[in-house]
Amino acid sequence: MKVKFQNKGELLYATQVANGIVLQQTSLPILSNILIEASGQEVTFMGCDSDSSVKCKIKAVEAEGKITVPAVPFVNLVRELPENNSFEVLFALNENGVVDVTSGTNEYHLQTMSPEDFPEWKAIEPLVSFEITQEVLKKLITKTLFAVPDKDPRKVLLGAYLTVDNNFPDVAKAPAEETSCHLRMAATDGKTLGYMDAIGTGRKGQESIGVVIPQKTLGEVQKVLIGQGLVQVGIGERHIYFRINDIEFKTNKIDGEFPNYELVLPKDFEYVITLDKTAFSKAIRRAAIVTESQTSAVTFKFKPDELELEAKTFDLGSYKGNLYKPQIEYEGKPFELSINQTYLMKTLNVMETDKITMHVKSPSHPIIFREEDHLDTLFLVMPIKM
CATH class of the missing domain: 3.10.150.10 (DNA Polymerase III, subunit A, domain 2)
Structure with missing residues (x-):
């Protein structure tokens, strides 16, 4: 040789x-x-x-x-x-x-x-195949991979759930091309959740399918998505492939039924708050200095156009800080809730817009975060029961 x-x-x-x-x-x-x-x-x-x-x-x-x-x-x-x-x-x-x-x-x-x-490379016969731009696939992975746990006895959670179908969301008009398809990638660790909708093109094969893709594979795919070209994706009976120029990834799918996360998404909200993401994140990091390691709890007290953050532990001490308009815009009645700042920060870190919205049904219900003017993404963080 x-x-x-x-x-x-x-x-x-x-x-x-x-x-x-x-x-x-x-x-x-x-x-x-x-x-x-x-x-x-x-x-x-x-x-x-x-x-x-x-x-x-x-x-x-x-x-x-x-x-x-x-x-x-x-x-x-x-x-x-x-x-x-x-x-x-x-x-x-x-x-x-x-x-x-x-x-x-x-x-x-x-x-x-x-x-x-060395293991033989075997070709995959796809049940469904489609194309997606590198830029969009990278966003799909970024907006979901943060919510995949490193370890979990529920193996099906150790990856992101990709669905391919014709169920285009109400916020996005179905494309004119007959071969276009609706894509959604979602992931959850039980405490946080993220999903993103996108459009695939050149779809061949059956109309709908769902598959859980391992975290490691998606992380490696994400690293090579640095161009503007197309990615070819194929989903077979037990395997998935990604073809990016002269690189091809192939992986086993994770067996099991991914949880129906739609069941935990609140349908209506009592409180809607608009926040400056940078100011909100900095305030949480300040509070995190004195949070207790097990719960990492920060309490958020909302009033019209005002947010008070509190954190305290017996060993370290306490913190109190405030945000005011225009860093927060809120017109409802006062309320408060507590959130694990670790889960909240890893969610905020993948949100890209300057302004974000926080949607709360009640202090005990899952909290929804949206990027401003980005209806294709949704993030969820579970509160701490008070």
Whole structure:
């Protein structure tokens, strides 16, 4: 096997994309490796774990054969290679089964494993496929991934729920194209929730489907969404793929029935408040300094065009601060509620507009947050029972 590269940037990018999926600790040593497969002047870098895989194609000066290399040392090696106008790196598999990596005066010799032991890449036959812009897909992931828990006994919550159908929201007119489809991505950890609606194009296959996509895969997909082009998405019987230019991600879906979050969304509200997001966030961070770690409770006392924030703990002390118009706009009767500031802040951090609205049915009901003039997104935070 022999491969020659003359573009360090492309080489490093491909290795980092593949390494993003690789398991660092695994009972299957082959899964801690990257597969490099070369043919002609095209080289594919592939990484995988037990549930997902990715491949990234780049060009090489000359290429043939395939090898595996230990992922982390290989990425570090490429990162540290000196870059200059005459950059060139050569990979060659010697007769001892060792990969020789040569660049200028630098020479590495890496142990390898048989590429035949690397999991085979199998194509997915989609039940539904569609296209979406990179920009919109990145927003879908950003607006939901924050609500996915890192750990939860309910495995179905460890990902975002993507639905594809023709149920276009009332706030968005159905597109004229017959192949367009309504997309919604949602995620919840039981304390927070986020969802976003979007439009897909070029839909093929069945009219409606729902699938839970693992958090790790979505996080890696999000990292490569840096352009203006289209992403091809396919949903099969048990797998999902994302094709972004010369990169393709493939993952198992998470089995189980995603909770019907619509049941907990209040339909009418007693209180509606408009807030300056930056001022509101800063006030919460000030209060958080003295919150108790287990509940992280901050009390919000609303009056017409005024908000008083309070926090206190026995060990640390207390805080009291106020916001006034125009940082808050509210015309209703006084009320108060308490919220875990950790859950609230991670929600506010993904909201992009300067002004946000807070919708409250009662101090004990779920609280809805909306971005100003963005009816395609919705966020929910559970209050602390007082």
